[in-house]
Amino acid sequence: MRINGYINHKIVLIASLVMVSSGFATGQPVPGDAENIPYLITFGKGGKTSWGDDDFSQTWFFQIPATYKEPFYIRVFDPDTGGEHDEINGTWNTRMQYSVYGGAGCFTHEDAKAINPVGNYHSGTLLFQRTFGADNRYDNNWYTFGPINPTEGEFYSKWQSYVFKIICDGISGDDGNTYRYFLSRDANSNRAIEGANAFTYEYTFRMWNDLENVMHIYPYIDSGCIYVKINNFDWDSDGTIMAISEVRKGQLLKASGEDEWAEDQITVLDEEIGKSYDFQFIKRKDFLVRNNNVVVRVENQYGEMLKFFSVPIGGVPKYNPGIVVNKKSVISK
Ligand SMILES: [Ca+2]
Ligand SMILES: [Ca+2]
Ligand SMILES: [Ca+2]
Ligand SMILES: [Ca+2]
Numbered sequence: 579m580r581i582n583g584y585i586n587h588k589i590v591l592i593a594s595l596v597m598v599s600s601g602f603a604t605g606q607p608v609p610g611d612a613e614n615i616p617y618l619i620t621f622g623k624g625g626k627t628s629w630g631d632d633d634f635s636q637t638w639f640f641q642i643p644a645t646y647k648e649p650f651y652i653r654v655f656d657p658d659t660g661g662e663h664d665e666i667n668g669t670w671n672t673r674m675q676y677s678v679y680g681g682a683g684c685f686t687h688e689d690a691k692a693i694n695p696v697g698n699y700h701s702g703t704l705l706f707q708r709t710f711g712a713d714n715r716y717d718n719n720w721y722t723f724g725p726i727n728p729t730e731g732e733f734y735s736k737w738q739s740y741v742f743k744i745i746c747d748g749i750s751g752d753d754g755n756t757y758r759y760f761l762s763r764d765a766n767s768n769r770a771i772e773g774a775n776a777f778t779y780e781y782t783f784r785m786w787n788d789l790e791n792v793m794h795i796y797p798y799i800d801s802g803c804i805y806v807k808i809n810n811f812d813w814d815s816d817g818t819i820m821a822i823s824e825v826r827k828g829q830l831l832k833a834s835g836e837d838e839w840a841e842d843q844i845t846v847l848d849e850e851i852g853k854s855y856d857f858q859f860i861k862r863k864d865f866l867v868r869n870n871n872v873v874v875r876v877e878n879q880y881g882e883m884l885k886f887f888s889v890p891i892g893g894v895p896k897y898n899p900g901i902v903v904n905k906k907s908v909i910s911k
Pocket of ligand 3: 655
């Protein structure tokens with residue numbers, strides 16, 4: 579549908595506001611609804627980085643608005659490493675440890691916000707911990723942590739929210755664990771919490787095994803961002819990675835090959851501040867790269883890591899040629 583730029587912009591803006599204010603039914607699954615990513619993936623620490631996980635650990639945070647007072651649950655789909663969904667290497671011999679943290683420092687400790695599982699990245703108060711190997715009970719099924727009282731989280735006044743952390747560590751073995759999370763009001767089903775969100779600083783995920791699906795992640799551009807450095811790992815030369823915003827039609831990013839990092843840098847435009855980029859992962863079409871796992875992280879000019887939110891802040895950006903870009907911001911690199 580082609581409509582004039584001004585109206586189109588208004589529609590996008592209204593859609594964005596609706597998404598931000600509702601957050602409902604989209605904020606709770608990890609990966610998020612708008613991302614079209616089948617699974618998170620974490621390998622056992624005996625694995626090879628060439629299979630697509632650089633550090634055998636993945637950390638996610640959940641943000642729950644202080645207005646929500648009821649107990650909640652963190653549900654994990656296919657927490658085991660065996661049977662369906664997971665990626666075998668030889669025989670199944672891998673154990674995954676899930677740790678749920680609340681309390682002071684679970685989010686704001688600097689090691690928790692770093693991209694490598696070193697130092698005190700397990701900061702905060704341990705609420706739950708459970709280790710899974712191959713386990714028929716939870717294969718292709720959900721395991722539920724909780725109930726959790728929202729006030730057991732770390733209160734973060736800037737968001738008027740409580741923040742929790744869940745870490746998945748591949749403590750032994752060499753197989754790949756695919757899994758998903760859901761932040762739920764209910765222990766036995768997935769019921770979203772209005773206004774909640776989830777985020778990570780380093781995203782390790784599985785691509786779809788087909789040629790047509792496009793996968794997305796949405797780094798949030800906070801005020802003060804002048805440029806961002808984008809790193810991706812083990813993309814296996816699987817097509818193209820693009821950055822899109824309302825004022826960026828589709829900028830190709832340098833993409834990695836096998837078992838290597840690629841780094842690229844883009845200058846942030848004024849119009850992009852306070853919103854999210856859409857990073858699109860578009861698989862090559864000449865042959866299917868199977869079971870492609872990739873790691874992505876973004877940092878600003880100070881080396882601070884940007885957050886990937888499951889519900890993109892400001893909504894999913896759509897390029898709009900009707901927006902006049904502030905020329906000053908283009909020149910000011
Ligand atoms: Ca194995
Ligand atoms: Ca499984
Ligand atoms: Ca699994
Ligand atoms: Ca890969």
